Amino acid sequence: MYLIKGNEKNILVDTGGSGEEWAEEYHHGLIREKDMEPVNAVKKLGVQPEDVDLIINTHLHWDHSFNNHLFPNAKIIVQKKELEFAINPIPSHYVYYESYQIGLTPNWIKSMVNFEVVDGDKEIYEGIKVLYTPGHTPGFQSVLVNTKEGNYLIASDMVGLIENWHENTTGGVPTPSGIHVNLIEYYDSINKMKEYSNYILPGHDSKVLEYESFPNKEFQEKYFDKYLK
Numbered sequence: 001m002y003l004i005k006g007n008e009k010n011i012l013v014d015t016g017g018s019g020e021e022w023a024e025e026y027h028h029g030l031i032r033e034k035d036m037e038p039v040n041a042v043k044k045l046g047v048q049p050e051d052v053d054l055i056i057n058t059h060l061h062w063d064h065s066f067n068n069h070l071f072p073n074a075k076i077i078v079q080k081k082e083l084e085f086a087i088n089p090i091p092s093h094y095v096y097y098e099s100y101q102i103g104l105t106p107n108w109i110k111s112m113v114n115f116e117v118v119d120g121d122k123e124i125y126e127g128i129k130v131l132y133t134p135g136h137t138p139g140f141q142s143v144l145v146n147t148k149e150g151n152y153l154i155a156s157d158m159v160g161l162i163e164n165w166h167e168n169t170t171g172g173v174p175t176p177s178g179i180h181v182n183l184i185e186y187y188d189s190i191n192k193m194k195e196y197s198n199y200i201l202p203g204h205d206s207k208v209l210e211y212e213s214f215p216n217k218e219f220q221e222k223y224f225d226k227y228l229k
């Protein structure tokens with residue numbers, strides 16, 4: 001989860017996964033302390049859950065959309081192609097979507113009434129834009145935020161780890177995630193992400209937790225500037 005404070009709005013990018021028991025039963029073990037629970041994590045940053053104005057779901061996998069309903073006043077931006085695929089995914093993604101085909105009900109259903117479905121790139125507020133970047137899933141969107149240090153792209157699962165962005169094992173471009181639906185689209189999306197952004201915030205890399213907020217010069221120098229110059 002990332003919280004964007006800008007335009008006098010509180011915007012959440014993704015809402016995280018389930019608690020420990022559910023994850024253990026259907027996915028994998030995890031540790032979630034009290035202060036990591038979504039509502040507590042947001043409160044710790046001075047925002048009450050009812051004051052979250054907007055959620056942007058990068059995609060509807062369980063670990064990114066499980067807690068949408070805990071923010072009752074938020075509109076939820078989701079891509080049209082993502083919603084279509086989440087309802088009828090390919091079998092290798094059934095578990096990730098907790099889909100009905102395997103007898104589950106995705107948690108995002110609870111707050112579907114707040115969905116605002118978009119199709120493609122869209123400026124949400126001045127300086128905050130969703131970029132349609134399919135590959136990991138068919139309706140994936142990244143979130144581009146214009147900061148005083150340049151454009152930060154919240155890449156979520158398109159770039160799971162910072163290493164994905166740097167290690168050129170596949171011919172001079174960042175390395176896609178092993179979880180994908182279309183590698184050709186994925187590479188096109190990587191090129192688009194490179195073109196628009198100065199810095200990437202990955203989806204599953206604890207290195208970002210070394211920093212309280214972004215933009216952050218130390219983060220940029222440590223993980224990006226030496227690679228980009």
Ligand SMILES: [Zn+2]
Nearest residue numbers: 059061136157
């Ligand atoms: Zn995912």
